[in-house]
Amino acid sequence: MATAPVAAGLKPPTKPRSKPRDSISSWPWTDRIAYGLCWAAGIALCAIAAWIVLYMAIKGVSYLKPSLLVQSPLGSPDQSGSGGFLDPIEGTFLVTAIGIAVAAPLGVAVAVWLSEYARPAGLARAVESGVETIAGTPSVVLAIFGLLIFSKSFLAFLSQTSAGGAVFGRSFLTAGLIMSLLAIPLIVGSTREALAQVPAHVREASYALGKTKATTIRRVLLPSVRPSIASGITLGMGRIIGDTAIIVILLGASLRLEGAGGAPILSILRGTGSTLTSYVKENSPAGEGNAPQKAYAAAFVLLMIVIALNAIVMRLSRGQARADGTV
Amino acid sequence: MSGGSRDRRAELTLGTVAVGVLALIALMVVIVFTKAWPSFAHNGLDWFGAGGDADVQLKAMIQNTPLPGHSIYYFRAWPLLWGTLLSTGLAVLIGLVFSTFAAIFIVEFAPDALRRVLDPVVRLLAAVPSVVYGLIGILAIAPWVERNFISQQRKHSVQQVVQLTGANLGLAILILTVMITPIMVAITSRSLAAVPRTWTEGSAALGVNRWRTTWRVSLRTARPAIIAGAVLATARALGEAIMLSMVSGSRGFAANPLDGTTFFFEPVRPLAATIISYVDGLSVVPLAQTLYAMAAVLLVSSAMLSLAGWAAKQPLKKYGIRA
Amino acid sequence: MRRPSRTLIVSLIAAVALTAPAAAGARALLLSGSTSIFPLMTQLAAAYHKATHQPTPKVGQGTSDAGINEVAAGKVDIGDVSRDPIIGVDPHGLVFTKIARDGVCVITNPKNPISNLSQEEVKAIFTGSVRDWSEVPGAKISGSIDLVDRVASSGTQDAFQNIFLGETLKISPSAEAEESNGLVQNKIRTDENAIGFVSFDFTPGTNAVGYQGIPCTLANAKSGQYQGVRNFWMVTKGVPKGAAAKFIAWITSGNAITKKIIGSDWIPIH
Numbered sequence: 001m002a003t004a005p006v007a008a009g010l011k012p013p014t015k016p017r018s019k020p021r022d023s024i025s026s027w028p029w030t031d032r033i034a035y036g037l038c039w040a041a042g043i044a045l046c047a048i049a050a051w052i053v054l055y056m057a058i059k060g061v062s063y064l065k066p067s068l069l070v071q072s073p074l075g076s077p078d079q080s081g082s083g084g085f086l087d088p089i090e091g092t093f094l095v096t097a098i099g100i101a102v103a104a105p106l107g108v109a110v111a112v113w114l115s116e117y118a119r120p121a122g123l124a125r126a127v128e129s130g131v132e133t134i135a136g137t138p139s140v141v142l143a144i145f146g147l148l149i150f151s152k153s154f155l156a157f158l159s160q161t162s163a164g165g166a167v168f169g170r171s172f173l174t175a176g177l178i179m180s181l182l183a184i185p186l187i188v189g190s191t192r193e194a195l196a197q198v199p200a201h202v203r204e205a206s207y208a209l210g211k212t213k214a215t216t217i218r219r220v221l222l223p224s225v226r227p228s229i230a231s232g233i234t235l236g237m238g239r240i241i242g243d244t245a246i247i248v249i250l251l252g253a254s255l256r257l258e259g260a261g262g263a264p265i266l267s268i269l270r271g272t273g274s275t276l277t278s279y280v281k282e283n284s285p286a287g288e289g290n291a292p293q294k295a296y297a298a299a300f301v302l303l304m305i306v307i308a309l310n311a312i313v314m315r316l317s318r319g320q321a322r323a324d325g326t327v
Numbered sequence: 328m329s330g331g332s333r334d335r336r337a338e339l340t341l342g343t344v345a346v347g348v349l350a351l352i353a354l355m356v357v358i359v360f361t362k363a364w365p366s367f368a369h370n371g372l373d374w375f376g377a378g379g380d381a382d383v384q385l386k387a388m389i390q391n392t393p394l395p396g397h398s399i400y401y402f403r404a405w406p407l408l409w410g411t412l413l414s415t416g417l418a419v420l421i422g423l424v425f426s427t428f429a430a431i432f433i434v435e436f437a438p439d440a441l442r443r444v445l446d447p448v449v450r451l452l453a454a455v456p457s458v459v460y461g462l463i464g465i466l467a468i469a470p471w472v473e474r475n476f477i478s479q480q481r482k483h484s485v486q487q488v489v490q491l492t493g494a495n496l497g498l499a500i501l502i503l504t505v506m507i508t509p510i511m512v513a514i515t516s517r518s519l520a521a522v523p524r525t526w527t528e529g530s531a532a533l534g535v536n537r538w539r540t541t542w543r544v545s546l547r548t549a550r551p552a553i554i555a556g557a558v559l560a561t562a563r564a565l566g567e568a569i570m571l572s573m574v575s576g577s578r579g580f581a582a583n584p585l586d587g588t589t590f591f592f593e594p595v596r597p598l599a600a601t602i603i604s605y606v607d608g609l610s611v612v613p614l615a616q617t618l619y620a621m622a623a624v625l626l627v628s629s630a631m632l633s634l635a636g637w638a639a640k641q642p643l644k645k646y647g648i649r650a
Numbered sequence: 651m652r653r654p655s656r657t658l659i660v661s662l663i664a665a666v667a668l669t670a671p672a673a674a675g676a677r678a679l680l681l682s683g684s685t686s687i688f689p690l691m692t693q694l695a696a697a698y699h700k701a702t703h704q705p706t707p708k709v710g711q712g713t714s715d716a717g718i719n720e721v722a723a724g725k726v727d728i729g730d731v732s733r734d735p736i737i738g739v740d741p742h743g744l745v746f747t748k749i750a751r752d753g754v755c756v757i758t759n760p761k762n763p764i765s766n767l768s769q770e771e772v773k774a775i776f777t778g779s780v781r782d783w784s785e786v787p788g789a790k791i792s793g794s795i796d797l798v799d800r801v802a803s804s805g806t807q808d809a810f811q812n813i814f815l816g817e818t819l820k821i822s823p824s825a826e827a828e829e830s831n832g833l834v835q836n837k838i839r840t841d842e843n844a845i846g847f848v849s850f851d852f853t854p855g856t857n858a859v860g861y862q863g864i865p866c867t868l869a870n871a872k873s874g875q876y877q878g879v880r881n882f883w884m885v886t887k888g889v890p891k892g893a894a895a896k897f898i899a900w901i902t903s904g905n906a907i908t909k910k911i912i913g914s915d916w917i918p919i920h
Contacts, residue, residue, distance in 0.1 A: 034538050
């Protein structure tokens with residue numbers, strides 16, 4: 001069918017018209033002020049973030065030497081001479097490893113119980129509020145609680161005992177155990193959310209095939225929420241790495257890793273040391289280290305670790321969304 | 328092995344773990360309150376009141392020398408409570424306003440390129456360890472504040488009572504705000520983006536401009552999330568010990584608003600920072616009880632915050648809005 | 651059935667492995683207390699380990715009063731205390747063993763190199779009656795005086811008040827209270843208007859002010875001319891026993907090693 005001849009002078013549109021936007025000038029002045037405030041807040045946020053990132057990057061890169069990463073700190077409190085922060089880096093990894101090793105199984109177990117069983121209902125609500133309580137408790141409170149119970153003699157195997165019988169109560173094991181309390185709420189939350197997203201028909205299909213609930217959880221549900229468990233663990237790691245209060249109170253404040261005597265690995269676990277966070281604090285003007293350059297370098301390393309962990313979390317949560325079919 | 332008993336065993340094991348974690352938390356709460364009780368019992372409600380220098384009272388406990396006319400348990404926490412209230416309260420208030428506007432900007436008004444940059448940046452800021460904020464505060468900002476704002480006159484005006492340095496209430500509020508804003512921005516912007524489009528489009532169809540739509544419709548819908556974010560941020564600010572002990576001036580001093588602008592340059596020390604400062608003295612019984620009393624106050628505050636957050640989320644549940 | 655028993659065995663082994671070393675191995679002494687004694691004690695501990703092959707004693711710091719309280723509570727074996735015992739205040743049953751003497755110097759920032767202060771001037775400055783550097787003869791800067799004090803549980807503060815201020819006067823409560831000698835040293839190094847007091851070992855980087863006409867140097871302290879000298883004590887609950895007794899005996903024996911270490915920045919008395 002022939003189209004009607006286009007009238008002379010009229011041209012068909014060649015590009016889409018721009019989105020209709022109501023112009024700001026037509027708004028009442030209160031709304032215009034609010035609009036300006038929004039822009040100001042946004043730009044301020046960008047500026048602050050940029051300033052922090054650039055400042056830490058400049059200071060960190062200028063003060064960070066490879067030798068710092070591989071040398072142990074000096075023995076004395078004054079750190080302004082040579083010596084690096086190898087022991088604090090090892091300490092950070094050690095505490096995080098212990099914390100996650102304890103938190104991951106506990107967190108996943110609690111999340112699975114809350115999501116799949118949760119009987120009796122009152123107990124389930126109590127456990128939920130318990131987990132929320134830890135999430136909201138300041139880490140100082142957790143730390144002094146830890147100091148109290150780990151100084152008891154029946155828990156003396158977790159740290160050292162002095163020649164006179166005093167239980168020291170401060171070691172990597174004790175700090176790591178309390179750190180796990182920080183990570184548990186994050187792992188529980190992440191896993192529960194993911195388990196709730198698993199559609200009912202997946203479980204029903206498994207039961208229809210004759211599998212028990214336990215097998216379903218182990219073989220079907222947990223593997224499918226693995227990215228979320230991993231992202232919960234990574235979030236927990238980030239929180240553990242960033243905490244200073246528990247380290248200051250429960251790690252015994254020795255700049256280098258000092259073993260407790262006895263079997264090699266256990267000696268270190270039951271011994272004292274420091275982490276990057278306590279090292280940064282010690283070398284700031286609030287501590288005796290008198291080495292602000294090393295503090296900047298250590299803070300920069302800490303920041304890099306946290307950024308890397310963040311990137312991993314984002315990658316993992318995208319993986320989970322793809323597995324769920326929501327992306 | 329029959330599937331039924333395997334199931335029961337699995338449920339029992341998992342249940343035991345869950346109850347074990349609950350028991351641990353309950354143990355912590357019970358221990359903190361039991362240890363804190365004597366301090367409250369000896370001071371009564373006056374524990375929360377004002378009455379002398381908190382530092383002097385704590386030191387008297389360490390030195391086993393009661394202050395003249397008082398028992399060894401004498402303690403008046405008001406300067407510390409006031410410092411906590413000021414630093415946390417003002418930081419959350421400023422942060423709330425700032426983060427709301429910033430979140431609206433990110434969701435509504437930002438150009439696409441800027442939005443793609445801001446999202447990961449906000450998440451990054453929320454993950455920065457507090458020690459790093461404290462370091463920047465005390466090494467970069469405190470000297471600048473001391474050079475430019477703390478003149479000799481200002482120092483002289485309060486010299487009888489306290490010495491002014493760059494680490495003070497103002498710096499504490501500033502750094503706390505910067506620390507908690509990204510959390511609130513992230514939560515608020517996620518919730519604003521989740522507002523049902525039919526609602527915002529309906530409002531636009533009625534001729535309401537974008538700002539009004541956001542203000543009247545989206546923000547109202549996102550209110551539970553904003554409150555949840557504020558609760559989370561307050562909990563984080565309350566629990567912040569090390570960073571505040573670095574930048575807040577470390578003196579149990581009740582900043583005096585009547586001092587005018589000098590008010591912001593006076594040192595304070597919030598509760599969590601006080602606990603950490605005195606943790607060396609835990610072997611002294613009265614001091615340990617006082618520190619546990621402070622811990623109990625912090626626990627109760629965070630519990631009340633959680634309750635408030637939960638209560639605020641209830642109204643919009645009926646519309647199916649998940650905060 | 652196979653998997654559960656394997657995990658059981660592994661966990662049993664781990665439990666045994668964890669608890670066994672708790673019983674085996676020689677244990678180290680735990681010390682804590684004065685921040686002034688800390689540098690001396692860490693050197694003595696390292697030398698003790700080298701000389702006798704006993705495990706190196708672990709030294710912490712948390713001010714003298716904290717050390718006294720911890721040793722009384724049984725949390726540490728020996729407390730380091732840099733002030734004299736106070737009858738009626740210190741917990742009962744503690745035994746004080748003197749190990750050395752130490753000088754306490756008033757220090758100022760190098761930009762304010764005051765050479766000497768009399769007793770009246772020190773009293774006036776530290777009690778807060780004089781608040782500005784312009785009122786202090788010999789001061790090279792102007793502005794308000796930033797007083798740096800120690801926390802009240804510090805033995806050094808106790809010694810300073812007794813020796814320099816006398817029985818009745820107390821340091822102005824508006825002064826900034828630092829937790830350790832090192833923090834006072836840091837503060838004085840960075841603040842031009844600051845004045846404070848530290849143990850002699852912590853004077854590098856600052857200007858040590860003479861007292862009553864005598865410069866604050868180690869030689870003057872050893873000779874007895876400089877008056878600001880106080881005792882270092884090691885405190886035990888009851889008479890020292892076992893490993894603690896051996897360590898204290900080694901330190902007070904006056905052997906060449908301890909004499910050399912103590913004589914480097916402190917005053918040996920054995």
